[in-house]
Structure formats: C-alpha cells, structure tokens
Amino acid sequence: MQSTARNFKHNAHDALRDANLQDSLSKLKVGFSERRRQAAERLPEFEALRDRARDIKDHTLANLDFYLEEFERKVLALGGHVHWAPTAEDARRIIADLCKGAGARTIAKSKSMISEEIGLNDHLETLGIEPVETDLGEYIIQLRHEPPSHIIAPAVHLTKDQVADTFLEHHRALGFTKRLTERNDLVAEARQVLRQKFLDADVGLNGANFLVAETGSSMLVTNEGNADLSNTLPKMQIVLASIEKVIPTLEDAAVLLRVLARSATGQESSAYTTLNTGPRRAGDLDGPSQYHVVILDNGRSSVLGTRMQDMLRCIRCGACMNHCPVYGAIGGHAYGWVYPGPIGAVLTPQLIGIEEAGDLPNASTFCGRCESVCPVRIPLPGLMRHWREREFERHLTPRTVRQGLALWSFLAQRPRLYRRLTGWANRLLAVFGRADGRFRSLPLASGWTRFRDFPAPQPGGTFHTQWARQRSRTRP
Amino acid sequence: MEPHQWTSGYATAGARFHLSGNRSGAIVAGVSSSPPRRVALFVTCLVDLFRPSVGFAAVKLLEDAGCIVEVPPLQVCCGQPAYNSGDRASTRAIARQVIDAFEGHPHVVAPSGSCAGMLAHHYPGLFEDDPAMKARAEHLAGRCHELTSFLVDVLGVTRVSARYDGAVTYHDSCSGLRELGVKQQPRTLLGSVHGLSLREMKTPEVCCGFGGTFCVKYPEISNAMVGEKTGDIAATGADTLLAGDLGCLMNMAGKLQREGRAVKVRHVAEVLADMGDEAPIGESR
Amino acid sequence: MSARSQILDGIRRSLHRGELGGEARAAVEQRLSAPPRGPSVARAQLPQPEKVALFCQWAEANNATVARVSAAEVPGEVAGYLARNNLPASAAMAPSPQLESYDWASQKMLSLRRGPAGALDHVSITGAFAGIAETGTVVMTSGPEHPVSLNLLPDTHVVVLREADIVSGYEDVWARLRTRYGKNAMPRTVNTITGPSRTGDIEQAMELGAHGPRRMHIVVVRE
Incomplete structure (x- = not known):
C-alpha cells in the first residue's frame, strides 16, 4: 500500500472537516471504550491475565527462533507446508505462485492486516486473480477502493448511509436494486452476495491471530464466521502470518484469548475461535486438501533485542486506537498507512521508515490511555518517545523546533539567567494582558492563539520573585 | 545559601499572597501530633511564570497540614519539553540539575501531576548508563509527590478549611491520573469545601489536547480535542472548571474563553487553599 | 542463504x-x-450442576437459545424448536454415534440427511466435543463424524451437548483434546463457537447472522 504518512498534517486537516467521518468517530469514542471497561470489570482476573499475556509474549520473543521451528516441524509432520518470506515481495510472490499452482481465479480472503501490509490484493489483481474480502468491513472498503481505517473495524469511518450507497452502486448489477436503510438488511445483502463467492473460491486466505507451536495450529478469531467458511470450503487454505504471531502452547492461547476479545470489542468471547491444523484428514468429509502457512518477517526480526522490541507483543486488538483521543479526532486514514493509532505510530516507522512516518510518533499528547488499556502492556508512549529520540539524533526534527529547544534548554540550565528573563517576560505579558487577562493573538504563538485565547500571567511577578521578596521582608 | 533560609514559616505581610491561613493545624486530620515535615516545593515553570497563586496555595495547604515548606532556589523546569521532543542529552542535564536542587529534602511536592510524574517515573530511566546518578534519581523519585496525593495519601488529610460557592467540574490530567494514580484525592478534599458541589463530566479522564509542545505542533488536532473537552465541561452546567495541572488548565481556559463560555477556570489548589477569590485563569478579575 | x-x-x-x-x-x-496454565478464572470453577447453569446463562447472554432436556426428549425438542420458529422440518445432521443414539424416528415430520452441509441446507444438527461454562461456548472438532460445514453454512445450527461435556474453561478443553487425540495431535479443525454469527462492522452496532448461522439453539442433555 502506498503510504501517505508523510502528509499526516494535511490528512488530519481533511479528516477534521469530513462530516461523515466525524459522525462515525463520535460513536466509536464512546462505544468501544465503554464496552471494554465493562468487560474488564466483569472479570476480576483481568489485570492478572494482562500481566501473564505480557509475560507469554516476552517469553516467546526471547525464544522466537525455537518456537517458529517447532511450529514448522508440526505443520510439516501433518502434511502442511511452511513458506518463509523475509520481505513483503517474497510473501506476494509465494502466495501468487500458490494461487497460480491451484489454478485459482477467485480467492476468498478473511481479514488480514498483513495482507494489507504487503499490498497483496493489488498484486493478485495484476495477475488476473480476484481477491474477495469476506469480512463485512473489509468487503465494504474493498468495494470503495479504500484502505482499512481500523485494525479490527476496517469500515468504522463510514456511516450506514455511505454503506447503503456503496452497496446500491455495486450490487445493482447482481439484481439488488433497492437502496437499503436498515443495518440488518445491509448485512443480509452482503451475506447473500458473499455466500456465492465462498462457494466459488478456489483458495481461502486468512491471517492468524496466533500460531501455536505445540500443535502446529493456526488460530483465528472472528465474529462473522467468514474466516471459517474461507478455510473450510475452498480446496486450498493459505495462512499469512508474521513471525511474532507464534506462541508456545494452547494454554498460552487461552490466556491471550481472554484478554483479546475483551480488549477489542468488550465481548466475553468472539463468536468464532478456530484452530486449523494441517490439511483435511483421511475420512474428513470437508476441509481443504492443501494447507500452507506463509511466515513473514518484513523487518520485524531486526526489532528484537532493541528498545523497540515491546511493539512485537501486540496482538492487534485495536484497544489503543479505540482509546486514543488523537485517533478519535482524525480517524485511521490520516495516519497514512496500514496500521493507525498508537500501535501504528510505533510500528509504521519501523516498517516504512521514520523519514516517511516521522509525524506519527510525534502526534501524541502522551496521555497514556493506550498503555493503560493495552492487553499486553506495551509502553506505547515510551516507544513513541524512542522514535522521537531517534529523529532528534538523526536531525530529522524540524529545524525551528530544534532551535527553539536549544535556546530553551540553554536557559533552563542557567537558573539565574532564566529567572531574570522569565521575570521580564512575566511583567511584559502581564502589562499587555492586564485589561482582559488574556490575549486573542500573540507573536510566535499562533499555533495556540489560532484556536484559543492565551491566558496572561497574573500581575505581581513570577512566583520566585514574589517568594524572594516575601522572604527578604520577613527575614529577621 | 542554605535551604532552610527559604522556609516560609515567617511569611506574613508584604507579599501579594498572604500566607495567613489557619496555622493551628485544627483542620488537619490525623497529623496534629506528628512532628512537622520538611517539604520542598517544586513550583513548576508554568506556575512560576503564569500563575504564582497556585504555588502560594500549595504552600498554604502544606503549612496548614503542619509542614515546613522550602523552595529550593536552583529549580527551573522538570525537562519535559526536551524529553518529549527526543532531546535526551538536554533532558539529562536538566534532570541532574533538579536532582541536585532537591538533594537533602525529605519530600518534594509539585502542584502538577505532569511534573511530579516526570520526576517520579521518568528520571531514573534517563541514567541507565550511570549507576550513581540512577540511584540518586531513584531516591528523588521515591520522595516526589503530586500535591493532592501528598496531602491525602502521605499526610492523611481529608478536610480543608475553605469555602467556594459554586458548582465545579474536575478534569483528571493525564500524567497525574495514569502515572501517579491521582483520582480520588482531589475529590476527597473538594468534598470538604463549603458551598462547593461537584458535577462530573462524561469523560473526565480523556486528554484535553494540551500535551506540551503537541498543542502547537498539531494545533488543529489539539483544537479538536480541547473542543470536545469544553463541550463536555459545558454540558455539566458547572460554573467552574478545576484540574491539577496548569498546562491543561491554560489550554481549556483559552478554548472556553474563545468559545465565549462563562466557565471560570482555576487550579484545584487555589480552591482548596481558600483562594477562590483570585481572578480566574485568563481573566482580569 | x-x-x-x-x-x-x-x-x-x-x-x-x-x-x-x-x-x-x-x-x-x-x-x-x-x-x-494462566490465572484461573474463578467464576467457572464450580461443581458440575452450577457449571452447567453458568454455561446456559452465558450462552443465552451471547444470543444462543438453550433447552435442557433428557436424552429421550432430544428429537422432540429439536422438532419442536424448528416448528416454534417456523423453520423447515428438514436438516443436515452430523453422522455421529452420539446423535444416532437418539430416537429420531419418533419425529415423523422431521426429515434428516446425514453428511456435510450444502448451500441449500437451512438447518444443521451437530453434537459438540465440549461446552465451556466460562463463556457459554460450544467446541466442535472435525472428523468423519462431524463435518465443519455443518457449523457454518446453514442459517440455523442446532447443537446437542451433553451436560457431562461441559467444562470450566479452555484449559479443560485442551486437556480433553490431548486425551482424545493424543498429545500434540489435533483434529484438522477445532471450532469454538459462542452464539450465532455476528458483525459490528456497520456503525459498531451488533447484527446477527453475518456469514455463519443466524440462530444457534443448544440442546443440553441431562444424564
């Protein structure tokens, strides 16, 4: 996918003026966070489970090579295939070859952020293979030629009316000529259209929430059941997963599942949690006869052992974006690439470069709400700060910011000089601001005063001036 | 200059802010029999420059609770502007200076969750490669408190002697809330203020969009965030907005005033210290 | 390399x-x-009768319907459920010994076909490997006795679950899998299903029946 992360400010500007988007975001801000809070409150063990979830992922990352090999061994033993893809290009090529080998014309996809990351759909289309997104949200945005705006709710930026218009436009040719107004009718129409696609598909492609090393299983969590249809009906199943998706055992999966659904949607459990292990067995009455797992690195292995490693704990629940006030203001598309919100702000610079995505880790108030809800306790503000440090070290921070910072930090390290200057500033601002107590505009502070008044200092001097004066008068 | 020379115990007339509160300790629950505690005030750069009354309110609250308050002179800023801009070297230099300035003070108290959080949570990590400094940073971290949390959690204060006639709403500033667990403490103390009623916002824990340099680096996003906040504030019908961090307060005050909303904005310490007649933030009277 | x-x-x-x-x-x-094992979830650590009750409670909270009957009553309950909901009295049924043990012949109106689900099947009837009390989840394992498509394709999925197969949490299911299939061995597909298919993808409002069954009826069989 082509990044527009470099245009973050411009994207955000447009997003703030998009009435439909703002309407959708206003629902998101209260919905997800309130449901997560209630789910966490219903489970007294929730915080202990979060600790364990973090520890499981840390343990796995420290032994990642071992668990990946173990996973591979189990898959091969059952007659499945494992393909290793160091880069996005490798993964695209492997999947295209598998599809071609299967003579595939249509593939039924269930939601996979990794497939967005590697730009799979566009690639398959150029080869004449039709990838059909079957997750309802993904299907809607595929029809609209848009990228997902959220990692678990890809069409969360759209209103019902926009979906209705999109369906009318694209389903008319299939005989659906009525513009629908009710959500359940929209869901039913998509079900009908996509059911045929499932039956026609030659290949089912899905992501994985987890790869279980102990059993060689890929594990998928959905509410719709689309992933299950896509890995049951077609004759070939392809699982596309990145290296950090592997976990040791089923017991570990149980812990992670308990925090995943609650953090994501506030559900006690998602409707479908499915383990696929190898191809169909002798005697099985359905299921794919071929099972392939494509394991993607795409730069992740280089994050191990660094201060950024914690980002690889992510289980893609989306809680960080559901609780992020910046995401809540501008939505996911403004971030300009596949992964939005706080996790996107730390992951995107890693995957496409800090030069391209420099704004992302800066566009945060460090309010800490993301970290406070992360099921695997990723220190997201801390990781964003690391990126800012790297930008500063590499002189990628804008020059005006660097100069201002240099001046401020020079003064801050000279308390007496600082004191004198702030004393003058205080008096100056207090004098000019005396009448109203505030400024409607102020030189060098237009970023502030464009939208807000700027409070003037209280008259009477700085605290330290007054304190010293008071002290000298009262000293015996 | 010895730190003890800066104690406020003698302060009386002459200053703009009269520290003439109730010194008897009568309002202080559970601490009247303990020996006075020495407390160093970390004023914070914003309070120093824009709103000294918050500093004096903090001094009064601490003295009323039986503390001897000192203001170490070589303090400036906690270093967050550099820290959050990725300038680690400057942050370390400033942190060193703060650690030096507060050496030997048994308690360090700031009328800000953000600055106290910086000292308490972030300083030690700045010196991973310098065990001696790290130890000093950790020692400071363990002694550092946000004002209302120090009063309630450390000193056991549950009541203050203050009157404020009005309905207030309280914004939980992010760092205080999430780094230091400041949530109930200001509400406990506000509950004892005569004439005051508290009306909670729908989302008091959501960021106001200040974020230090964020608000000028991303003014449009910051504006959307603070606009949402002021809408939430106005919906409570409260006539006064309180919070524990001056940066957030200036941001919200500036937006409320630009929107022409008649909500007075004050730091919680001012109301608790019975200094509610001070002109509100951004107003001349 | x-x-x-x-x-x-x-x-x-x-x-x-x-x-x-x-x-x-x-x-x-x-x-x-x-x-x-991770931290145990206290709410599901119960004696068997309470465990069964908790299962039913959570299954209903997750939009499944539940009936508790004796083994002899299973065919009647299934036929009755279909009739009450104006659903066709014909179904694709899993060819499992558990299901064959019930007296389906007693329901003259009910027409059953054994085998995987096709595109035209409206109703499926399956057994379940286990039920999870913690969340009201049913667990299906694939094999000659249980084609996966029965769990997914029809509009209505009727699950016949024995009380004895209701366990506390996932961990108990894993233990049963290891006992049944051998350590480190798994059936091709394990579906754990919590209520009917749903989606929140349009304006975050939950709608049932996205791709999988719109209705899930769980018949819990007393010993």
Missing part, C-alpha cells in the same frame, strides 16, 4: 545468540511439554 535461515539467523543475530542449546533449550522444551 535460504529464506528460512535468513529469518531464523536474523532473529538469532538480533537476540545476540546462536541456536538455543543446553539449559536454555531444555527449559523451553520443558515448558512446551508441560504447558503452564
């Missing part, structure tokens, strides 16, 4: 070590062979 070793060597380089060996390897192998 192969893609495989490129990735695995990259991981080892980043972790500043070679291939795991010695004690470190023994420790992870030990963890793999004796998987530690």
Whole structure:
C-alpha cells in the first residue's frame, strides 16, 4: 500500500472537516471504550491475565527462533507446508505462485492486516486473480477502493448511509436494486452476495491471530464466521502470518484469548475461535486438501533485542486506537498507512521508515490511555518517545523546533539567567494582558492563539520573585 | 545559601499572597501530633511564570497540614519539553540539575501531576548508563509527590478549611491520573469545601489536547480535542472548571474563553487553599 | 542463504545468540511439554450442576437459545424448536454415534440427511466435543463424524451437548483434546463457537447472522 504518512498534517486537516467521518468517530469514542471497561470489570482476573499475556509474549520473543521451528516441524509432520518470506515481495510472490499452482481465479480472503501490509490484493489483481474480502468491513472498503481505517473495524469511518450507497452502486448489477436503510438488511445483502463467492473460491486466505507451536495450529478469531467458511470450503487454505504471531502452547492461547476479545470489542468471547491444523484428514468429509502457512518477517526480526522490541507483543486488538483521543479526532486514514493509532505510530516507522512516518510518533499528547488499556502492556508512549529520540539524533526534527529547544534548554540550565528573563517576560505579558487577562493573538504563538485565547500571567511577578521578596521582608 | 533560609514559616505581610491561613493545624486530620515535615516545593515553570497563586496555595495547604515548606532556589523546569521532543542529552542535564536542587529534602511536592510524574517515573530511566546518578534519581523519585496525593495519601488529610460557592467540574490530567494514580484525592478534599458541589463530566479522564509542545505542533488536532473537552465541561452546567495541572488548565481556559463560555477556570489548589477569590485563569478579575 | 535461515539467523543475530542449546533449550522444551496454565478464572470453577447453569446463562447472554432436556426428549425438542420458529422440518445432521443414539424416528415430520452441509441446507444438527461454562461456548472438532460445514453454512445450527461435556474453561478443553487425540495431535479443525454469527462492522452496532448461522439453539442433555 502506498503510504501517505508523510502528509499526516494535511490528512488530519481533511479528516477534521469530513462530516461523515466525524459522525462515525463520535460513536466509536464512546462505544468501544465503554464496552471494554465493562468487560474488564466483569472479570476480576483481568489485570492478572494482562500481566501473564505480557509475560507469554516476552517469553516467546526471547525464544522466537525455537518456537517458529517447532511450529514448522508440526505443520510439516501433518502434511502442511511452511513458506518463509523475509520481505513483503517474497510473501506476494509465494502466495501468487500458490494461487497460480491451484489454478485459482477467485480467492476468498478473511481479514488480514498483513495482507494489507504487503499490498497483496493489488498484486493478485495484476495477475488476473480476484481477491474477495469476506469480512463485512473489509468487503465494504474493498468495494470503495479504500484502505482499512481500523485494525479490527476496517469500515468504522463510514456511516450506514455511505454503506447503503456503496452497496446500491455495486450490487445493482447482481439484481439488488433497492437502496437499503436498515443495518440488518445491509448485512443480509452482503451475506447473500458473499455466500456465492465462498462457494466459488478456489483458495481461502486468512491471517492468524496466533500460531501455536505445540500443535502446529493456526488460530483465528472472528465474529462473522467468514474466516471459517474461507478455510473450510475452498480446496486450498493459505495462512499469512508474521513471525511474532507464534506462541508456545494452547494454554498460552487461552490466556491471550481472554484478554483479546475483551480488549477489542468488550465481548466475553468472539463468536468464532478456530484452530486449523494441517490439511483435511483421511475420512474428513470437508476441509481443504492443501494447507500452507506463509511466515513473514518484513523487518520485524531486526526489532528484537532493541528498545523497540515491546511493539512485537501486540496482538492487534485495536484497544489503543479505540482509546486514543488523537485517533478519535482524525480517524485511521490520516495516519497514512496500514496500521493507525498508537500501535501504528510505533510500528509504521519501523516498517516504512521514520523519514516517511516521522509525524506519527510525534502526534501524541502522551496521555497514556493506550498503555493503560493495552492487553499486553506495551509502553506505547515510551516507544513513541524512542522514535522521537531517534529523529532528534538523526536531525530529522524540524529545524525551528530544534532551535527553539536549544535556546530553551540553554536557559533552563542557567537558573539565574532564566529567572531574570522569565521575570521580564512575566511583567511584559502581564502589562499587555492586564485589561482582559488574556490575549486573542500573540507573536510566535499562533499555533495556540489560532484556536484559543492565551491566558496572561497574573500581575505581581513570577512566583520566585514574589517568594524572594516575601522572604527578604520577613527575614529577621 | 542554605535551604532552610527559604522556609516560609515567617511569611506574613508584604507579599501579594498572604500566607495567613489557619496555622493551628485544627483542620488537619490525623497529623496534629506528628512532628512537622520538611517539604520542598517544586513550583513548576508554568506556575512560576503564569500563575504564582497556585504555588502560594500549595504552600498554604502544606503549612496548614503542619509542614515546613522550602523552595529550593536552583529549580527551573522538570525537562519535559526536551524529553518529549527526543532531546535526551538536554533532558539529562536538566534532570541532574533538579536532582541536585532537591538533594537533602525529605519530600518534594509539585502542584502538577505532569511534573511530579516526570520526576517520579521518568528520571531514573534517563541514567541507565550511570549507576550513581540512577540511584540518586531513584531516591528523588521515591520522595516526589503530586500535591493532592501528598496531602491525602502521605499526610492523611481529608478536610480543608475553605469555602467556594459554586458548582465545579474536575478534569483528571493525564500524567497525574495514569502515572501517579491521582483520582480520588482531589475529590476527597473538594468534598470538604463549603458551598462547593461537584458535577462530573462524561469523560473526565480523556486528554484535553494540551500535551506540551503537541498543542502547537498539531494545533488543529489539539483544537479538536480541547473542543470536545469544553463541550463536555459545558454540558455539566458547572460554573467552574478545576484540574491539577496548569498546562491543561491554560489550554481549556483559552478554548472556553474563545468559545465565549462563562466557565471560570482555576487550579484545584487555589480552591482548596481558600483562594477562590483570585481572578480566574485568563481573566482580569 | 535460504529464506528460512535468513529469518531464523536474523532473529538469532538480533537476540545476540546462536541456536538455543543446553539449559536454555531444555527449559523451553520443558515448558512446551508441560504447558503452564494462566490465572484461573474463578467464576467457572464450580461443581458440575452450577457449571452447567453458568454455561446456559452465558450462552443465552451471547444470543444462543438453550433447552435442557433428557436424552429421550432430544428429537422432540429439536422438532419442536424448528416448528416454534417456523423453520423447515428438514436438516443436515452430523453422522455421529452420539446423535444416532437418539430416537429420531419418533419425529415423523422431521426429515434428516446425514453428511456435510450444502448451500441449500437451512438447518444443521451437530453434537459438540465440549461446552465451556466460562463463556457459554460450544467446541466442535472435525472428523468423519462431524463435518465443519455443518457449523457454518446453514442459517440455523442446532447443537446437542451433553451436560457431562461441559467444562470450566479452555484449559479443560485442551486437556480433553490431548486425551482424545493424543498429545500434540489435533483434529484438522477445532471450532469454538459462542452464539450465532455476528458483525459490528456497520456503525459498531451488533447484527446477527453475518456469514455463519443466524440462530444457534443448544440442546443440553441431562444424564
């Protein structure tokens, strides 16, 4: 996918003026966070489970090579295939070859952020293979030629009316000529259209929430059941997963599942949690006869052992974006690439470069709400700060910011000089601001005063001036 | 200059802010029999420059609770502007200076969750490669408190002697809330203020969009965030907005005033210290 | 260098070590062979009758319907459910010994076909490998006795679950899987299903019946 992360400010500007988007975001801000809070409150063990979830992922990352090999061994033993893809290009090529080998014309996809990351759909289309997104949200945005705006709710930026218009436009040719107004009718129409696609598909492609090393299983969590249809009906199943998706055992999966659904949607459990292990067995009455797992690195292995490693704990629940006030203001598309919100702000610079995505880790108030809800306790503000440090070290921070910072930090390290200057500033601002107590505009502070008044200092001097004066008068 | 020379115990007339509160300790629950505690005030750069009354309110609250308050002179800023801009070297230099300035003070108290959080949570990590400094940073971290949390959690204060006639709403500033667990403490103390009623916002824990340099680096996003906040504030019908961090307060005050909303904005310490007649933030009277 | 070793060597380089060996390897192998359990969820640690009740409560909270009957009443309950909901009295049924043990012949109006689900089947009837009390989840394992498509394609899924197969949490299901299929061996597909298919993808409002069944009726069989 082509990044527009470099245009973050411009994207955000447009997003703030998009009435439909703002309407959708206003629902998101209260919905997800309130449901997560209630789910966490219903489970007294929730915080202990979060600790364990973090520890499981840390343990796995420290032994990642071992668990990946173990996973591979189990898959091969059952007659499945494992393909290793160091880069996005490798993964695209492997999947295209598998599809071609299967003579595939249509593939039924269930939601996979990794497939967005590697730009799979566009690639398959150029080869004449039709990838059909079957997750309802993904299907809607595929029809609209848009990228997902959220990692678990890809069409969360759209209103019902926009979906209705999109369906009318694209389903008319299939005989659906009525513009629908009710959500359940929209869901039913998509079900009908996509059911045929499932039956026609030659290949089912899905992501994985987890790869279980102990059993060689890929594990998928959905509410719709689309992933299950896509890995049951077609004759070939392809699982596309990145290296950090592997976990040791089923017991570990149980812990992670308990925090995943609650953090994501506030559900006690998602409707479908499915383990696929190898191809169909002798005697099985359905299921794919071929099972392939494509394991993607795409730069992740280089994050191990660094201060950024914690980002690889992510289980893609989306809680960080559901609780992020910046995401809540501008939505996911403004971030300009596949992964939005706080996790996107730390992951995107890693995957496409800090030069391209420099704004992302800066566009945060460090309010800490993301970290406070992360099921695997990723220190997201801390990781964003690391990126800012790297930008500063590499002189990628804008020059005006660097100069201002240099001046401020020079003064801050000279308390007496600082004191004198702030004393003058205080008096100056207090004098000019005396009448109203505030400024409607102020030189060098237009970023502030464009939208807000700027409070003037209280008259009477700085605290330290007054304190010293008071002290000298009262000293015996 | 010895730190003890800066104690406020003698302060009386002459200053703009009269520290003439109730010194008897009568309002202080559970601490009247303990020996006075020495407390160093970390004023914070914003309070120093824009709103000294918050500093004096903090001094009064601490003295009323039986503390001897000192203001170490070589303090400036906690270093967050550099820290959050990725300038680690400057942050370390400033942190060193703060650690030096507060050496030997048994308690360090700031009328800000953000600055106290910086000292308490972030300083030690700045010196991973310098065990001696790290130890000093950790020692400071363990002694550092946000004002209302120090009063309630450390000193056991549950009541203050203050009157404020009005309905207030309280914004939980992010760092205080999430780094230091400041949530109930200001509400406990506000509950004892005569004439005051508290009306909670729908989302008091959501960021106001200040974020230090964020608000000028991303003014449009910051504006959307603070606009949402002021809408939430106005919906409570409260006539006064309180919070524990001056940066957030200036941001919200500036937006409320630009929107022409008649909500007075004050730091919680001012109301608790019975200094509610001070002109509100951004107003001349 | 192969893609495989490129990735695995990259991981080892980043972790500043070679291939795991010695004690470190023994420790992870030990963890793999004796998987530690996470914090136990207290609400599901109950005597069997309460466990069954908790299962029913959560299944209903997740939009399934539940009927509790004796073995003799199963066919009647299934036929009755279909009639009450104006659903066709014909179904694709899993060819499992458990289901065959019920007296389906007693329901003259009910027409059953054994085998996987086709595109035109409106109703399926399956057994279940287990039920999870903690969340009201049913667990299906694939095999000659239970085609996966029955869990997914029809509009209405009727699940016949024995009380004795209701366990506390996932961990108990894993233990049963290991007993039934052998350690480290799994059926091709394990579906754990919590209520009917749903989606929140339009304006975050939950709608039932996205791709899988719109209705799930669980017949819990008393011993």
